[in-house]
Amino acid sequence: MTFRLTEEKDLPEILHLYRSVADDPTGIARSKEEVNESYIQSIWRSIESGGLGMVAVLDNQIIGEIHASQKGIHIFDHLLSFLTIGVSPDFQGKGVGKQLFRAFLSHVESHRTDIYRVELEARASNIAGIRVYESVGFVLEGRMKNQTRNADGSHEDGVSYAWFNKKYDHPIKLSKTR
DSSP: OEEEEOOGGGHHHHHHHHHHHHTSTTSSSSOGGGOSHHHHHHHHHHHHTTOEEEEEEETTEEEEEEEEEOOSOGGGTTEEEEEEEEEOGGGTTTTHHHHHHHHHHHHHHHHOTTOOEEEEEEETTOHHHHHHHHHTTOEEEEEEEEEEEOTTSOEEEEEEEEEEOTTOOOSSOOOOOO
């Protein structure tokens, strides 16, 4: 398995991947109906405008994808947010997601020293996902009561996590005046 940055040519495969992941109501936050070409194009636009996307490839097939976006507001230009990861159902539970996270965060450390933090939100019931997030260095920052409405109409808490880049190169050098 190899990991590389997302390319525009990957978009049709990413659409197929996310549609298969969206079949599981406990998977990504979007329903299968919401995973369309417009959504995939929005991922690409966010990557092109300062975000980051990466794919996991096995036998010339994309089996996983991760991306995060910048918010487009100057005071938040040190972070990547709205992180989403999708792993083909055939490869879930086999460490692909964890490896993809590690490759993504390693790229941030090595090549995106302008990024201080990476943020994600998840359902509180997503125990397997939370274990992965924590194992790669994300820390729990908060809980949002009844944030998520599930497919059956019930509500559950959301949890927010952040990962901090140890190699962040703060762009503003504070001088000692006074």
